[in-house]
Amino acid sequence: MTRWLxxxxxxxxxxxxxxxxxxxxxxxxxxxxxxxxxxxxxVVAALRLSLVSTAAxxxxxxxxxxxLAFLLxxxxxxxxxxxxxxxxxxxxxxxxxxxxxxxxxxxxxGLVGESLDALGLAIxxxxxxxxxxxxxxxxxxxxxAARAGIAGVPRDxxxxxxxxxxxxxxxxxxxxxxxxxxxxxxxxxMSWARSLGEFGATILFAGNFAGRTQTLPLxxxxxxxxxxLDAAIAAATVLVIAAVGVLAAVRLxxxxxxxxxxxxx
Amino acid sequence: MTVIAGCGSAIPTSVVTGRSAxxxxxxxxxxxxxxxxxxxxxxxxxxxxxxxxxxxxxxRTQIEQGAHADVxxxxxTTNPDALAAAGLxxxxxxxxxxxRLAIVVPIDNxxxxxxxxxxxxxxxKVVATGAQVPISTYAATLLERLAALPGAPADLVDxxxxxxxxxxxxxxxxxxxxxxxxxxxxxxxxSDAAASEGVTTLELPAEANVVAVYAGVVPTTAxxxxxxxxxxxxxxxxxxxxxxxxxxxxxxx
Numbered sequence: 185m186t187r188w189l190x191x192x193x194x195x196x197x198x199x200x201x202x203x204x205x206x207x208x209x210x211x212x213x214x215x216x217x218x219x220x221x222x223x224x225x226x227v228v229a230a231l232r233l234s235l236v237s238t239a240a241x242x243x244x245x246x247x248x249x250x251x252l253a254f255l256l257x258x259x260x261x262x263x264x265x266x267x268x269x270x271x272x273x274x275x276x277x278x279x280x281x282x283x284x285x286x287x288x289x290x291x292x293x294g295l296v297g298e299s300l301d302a303l304g305l306a307i308x309x310x311x312x313x314x315x316x317x318x319x320x321x322x323x324x325x326x327x328x329a330a331r332a333g334i335a336g337v338p339r340d341x342x343x344x345x346x347x348x349x350x351x352x353x354x355x356x357x358x359x360x361x362x363x364x365x366x367x368x369x370x371x372x373x374m375s376w377a378r379s380l381g382e383f384g385a386t387i388l389f390a391g392n393f394a395g396r397t398q399t400l401p402l403x404x405x406x407x408x409x410x411x412x413l414d415a416a417i418a419a420a421t422v423l424v425i426a427a428v429g430v431l432a433a434v435r436l437x438x439x440x441x442x443x444x445x446x447x448x449x
Numbered sequence: 450m451t452v453i454a455g456c457g458s459a460i461p462t463s464v465v466t467g468r469s470a471x472x473x474x475x476x477x478x479x480x481x482x483x484x485x486x487x488x489x490x491x492x493x494x495x496x497x498x499x500x501x502x503x504x505x506x507x508x509r510t511q512i513e514q515g516a517h518a519d520v521x522x523x524x525x526t527t528n529p530d531a532l533a534a535a536g537l538x539x540x541x542x543x544x545x546x547x548x549r550l551a552i553v554v555p556i557d558n559x560x561x562x563x564x565x566x567x568x569x570x571x572x573x574k575v576v577a578t579g580a581q582v583p584i585s586t587y588a589a590t591l592l593e594r595l596a597a598l599p600g601a602p603a604d605l606v607d608x609x610x611x612x613x614x615x616x617x618x619x620x621x622x623x624x625x626x627x628x629x630x631x632x633x634x635x636x637x638x639x640s641d642a643a644a645s646e647g648v649t650t651l652e653l654p655a656e657a658n659v660v661a662v663y664a665g666v667v668p669t670t671a672x673x674x675x676x677x678x679x680x681x682x683x684x685x686x687x688x689x690x691x692x693x694x695x696x697x698x699x700x701x702x
Contacts, residue, residue: 391576391617391626
């Protein structure tokens with residue numbers, strides 16, 4: 185009896201999680217408008233902007249996040265707990281809060297934005313603002329995964345490499361990064377997915393302008409307002425496809441790590 | 450955007466206190482006036498209401514998707530007409546208010562916008578609303594009329610369009626971006642301009658101004674259609690009109 189109840193509860197939750205997404209995609213396919221709607225000007229412009237902005241965000245996240253992950257994985261220092269909390273904070277903050285906070289820092293009257301504005305650099309309403317919003321909300325996914333991956337590399341292997349005369353940068357390049365690669369890749373993919381889906385911080389901080397700051401999630405919202413449900417559903421379907429692809433990629437990365445450990449053992 | 454009742458959330462028509470509660474979907478520009486009208490309406494009728502304010506077109510889409518609303522108050526007549534054409538309206542469409550347009554700039558006015566003709570000046574950051582938001586249509590009419598005035602710069606409309614840095618999803622967020630100083634100017638409703646302490650309003654030549662007509666309906670998704678109709682009648686009557694007038698609305702032209 186208990187077992188039957190458990191199975192029923194599990195089935196209900198699974199159906200609840202699957203049904204909205206399946207319905208959305210089903211409706212997109214059934215309408216026969218999917219191809220036209222995906223090819224519409226708003227969706228194409230948003231797709232391009234989403235790809236460009238998330239690529240830039242990922243570049244920044246890797247460039248600044250990898251050293252941070254190394255530091256957190258390999259060094260205990262005064263305030264490291266605080267740094268970890270700072271890194272985790274965007275994960276639990278509502279994106280609208282992130283958007284407002286970014287505006288208060290980088291807005292034209294903001295802490296940093298005011299000086300930038302004096303130099304003729306305005307960030308709000310530009311693609312730069314889109315990228316900053318994405319980096320803010322998505323960086324934690326990469327930093328956390330990278331930190332765990334780097335911490336999981338056995339010290340013996342590093343020491344062995346050093347004993348064989350490898351330099352510190354050689355140890356990083358030829359031992360740590362290759363062994364942590366599945367974790368780095370998984371973190372990167374999750375980070376990309378979060379960037380791609382970013383909505384609240386973007387619309388508050390970057391505004392909503394086709395081709396400049398209107399990413400795919402903003403199209404879903406805007407087209408809903410224009411009563412063009414087909415375009416909203418098309419943009420949403422593109423995001424669903426991207427999300428499914430992300431999960432498949434993460435699974436592949438995990439399997440890669442499992443194989444590595446198996447061959448190492 | 451104050452969303453007290455999210456879309457489709459079922460507000461019980463009879464809560465534990467024994468009072469009844471209406472669900473009202475209203476154009477973003479009505480938010481302050483309806484907040485202020487809540488207390489007088491409750492003391493008069495014993496009826497309280499939950500407000501969901503957004504762009505009228507977004508609200509219309511929500512109703513088309515089955516969201517329950519006892520009253521839908523739109524910032525135009527197009528959205529109620531569209532609902533009626535789809536057979537989603539119960540009874541008559543009631544025009545209940547007019548609203549003039551206004552141009553607002555931040556109080557410190559960093560871009561030095563002093564006349565409506567400045568809107569087309571290169572380099573200005575104008576915050577507008579999406580094409581689907583009712584005020585965008587009124588704003589386009591206003592700009593055409595301004596451009597036809599003697600002394601207007603030849604490229605006013607094109608210059609304005611080139612200056613748009615964001616198309617917000619409702620007029621209140623456009624206003625907020627000017628209050629924050631991120632935008633140099635925005636075309637909003639006179640009621641929004643009057644309600645904001647963070648902006649300066651530019652004088653508009655009366656002959657160029659546009660009056661937006663607000664209309665309300667009782668959707669077929671209403672759970673308390675009679676109470677919804679009663680609210681609409683009250684809003685169009687003397688008491689409702691007095692409150693709307695206090696918030697910068699004008700009579701239906």
